[in-house]
Amino acid sequence: MVLYLEYIEKEEFKFKTNLFEVDFDIEYETTYGFVYDMIKELYPKHLKLKSIDCSDQGTPHLQQYHSISKLNQNYESVEINDDFIP
Structure with a gap:
């Protein structure tokens, strides 16, 4: 049996995580x-x-901290290990 992916109907779904x-x-x-x-x-x-x-x-550093902080409406905790916040 051959399955053609272009003919499979795609369905969008929402995914959340804690x-x-x-x-x-x-x-x-x-x-x-x-x-x-x-x-x-x-x-x-x-x-x-x-x-x-x-x-x-x-030293590794994640550059998106400022952008990530703007999404702060839902955070209950933020843990940053071995990095700094500029």
Whole structure:
């Protein structure tokens, strides 16, 4: 049986989560830009962001903190490990 994906009807659905957790390393330009978009769509109550610092190219830093802070309507807690807020 051959299944042709173009003929499968796509159905949009809403997805929510209470916890959004991201481990990140060195960010080149906007490598982790998708993080903001996911937080914006999922509206999590708890954020947990952690720098994994596994490269020798300097201290990892997530550049989207300012943008993420603007989505603060729903947060009950925000945990930032091994990084700084500018």
